[in-house]
Amino acid sequence: MEKKKKGEDKNMGKVAIYPGSFDPITYGHIDIVERSLEIFDKVIIAIAENADKRSLFSVQERLQMVKTIFKDTPNVLADNFKGLLVDYVAKTNAKVIIRGLRATSDFEYEFHMASMNRSLNTHLDTLFMMTSKDYFFVSSRTIKEVARLGGGVEGLVPDLVVRRLKEKFKLPVKKKKQISWDD
Numbered sequence: 001m002e003k004k005k006k007g008e009d010k011n012m013g014k015v016a017i018y019p020g021s022f023d024p025i026t027y028g029h030i031d032i033v034e035r036s037l038e039i040f041d042k043v044i045i046a047i048a049e050n051a052d053k054r055s056l057f058s059v060q061e062r063l064q065m066v067k068t069i070f071k072d073t074p075n076v077l078a079d080n081f082k083g084l085l086v087d088y089v090a091k092t093n094a095k096v097i098i099r100g101l102r103a104t105s106d107f108e109y110e111f112h113m114a115s116m117n118r119s120l121n122t123h124l125d126t127l128f129m130m131t132s133k134d135y136f137f138v139s140s141r142t143i144k145e146v147a148r149l150g151g152g153v154e155g156l157v158p159d160l161v162v163r164r165l166k167e168k169f170k171l172p173v174k175k176k177k178q179i180s181w182d183d
Ligand code: PNS
Pocket: 019, 020, 021, 022, 048, 050, 083, 084, 085, 086, 112, 113, 116, 117
């Protein structure tokens, strides 16, 4: 019997893969997922286990956050993968990869990645979506930096992620020292 592909059922409809590190997931990512659901019947959020990239959260922690955030959205499936994205996509019924674009500076990297993926699998397309204006400045990298330095990231990531960031960066609660000209 042929092995069932990820997310496969009789009325599966159009499936898209939204791959990324999601370290951690932000409202920018969530906005892309929600808008993708206007076009596709199912979206698989595919969390990359990238050995080259040092991540703050383990892949299991990232997966758990994504699963919790989308627990009431049955047409969003969260999964993780190792190795080439095209090999992962081949195990699913998706033909489209979704990527969010924040600025023209993202474009070069994304263009190379999409071209490489298409040369590896000519049946695959990458669909780029412009990030909503409210999240143009939001990236997992800056979220981590701000959180590590004790800044507020509420409103940019879900509350669950805010809590997980606070747990990760067990920052000592320092008494604020007033800066005085005599110091
Ligand atoms: O959120 P990110 O870190 O920008 O996502 C990048 C990601 C995970 C989509 C990309 O690194 C990827 O696809 N990695 C899997 C390995 C792979 O297929 N590499 C070849 C693409 S050029």
